[in-house]
Amino acid sequence: MRSHLAWWGALGAGLLFQTTLFASVLPPVWTPDVTRAMTLWLALTGLPRGGAVLAFSAGLAVDLVSGAPPGFTAALRLGLYALARPLRGVFFENRPLLLFPFGALGAFADAAGAGLLRWLVFPTPFSPDVLVWTAWHQALVDVLWVPAVFIGFEVLAGRRPTVEVPA
Secondary structure (H helix, E strand, C coil): CHHHHHHHHHHHHHHHHHHHHHHHHHHHHHCCCCCHHHHHHHHHHCCCCHHHHHHHHHHHHHHHHHCCCCCHHHHHHHHHHHHHHCCCCCCCCCCHHHHHHHHHHHHHHHHHHHHHHHHHHHHCCCCCHHHHHHHHHHHHHHHHHHHHHHHHHHHCCCCCCCCCCCC
């Protein structure tokens, strides 16, 4: 219960930063996506339980505060969770440096999902070039953003990675 409250609090604070502070300082294409990083945290660590519901809820919260079509980001977050979930425990626990490129892959997963959904959601679908251009910018941001979020959540959760050092 406490981990769920902490997660919802972090989501609220993250959305506040994403929609106000980051948006006023950074161009939209360079604004870090809080829910993408949180969804990767849920999928790769399993904390807290009920990650698929939490990932979907986080995406729905983004849809509500950003004016996106309801369910669009929620579907993207659920898809990202489904892609990353089989890799639970592989990255942060044993090979934390793999979080850097894996964080960037989340942006490309979102772009692929948005490319598939754009015909269903938007009355005038946008060009795939826009998706690729945005994905590259977001991937550059997420290379550092996702590991920073993971470290922050690890500190908040009081967990420490179990990296084995060869003797």
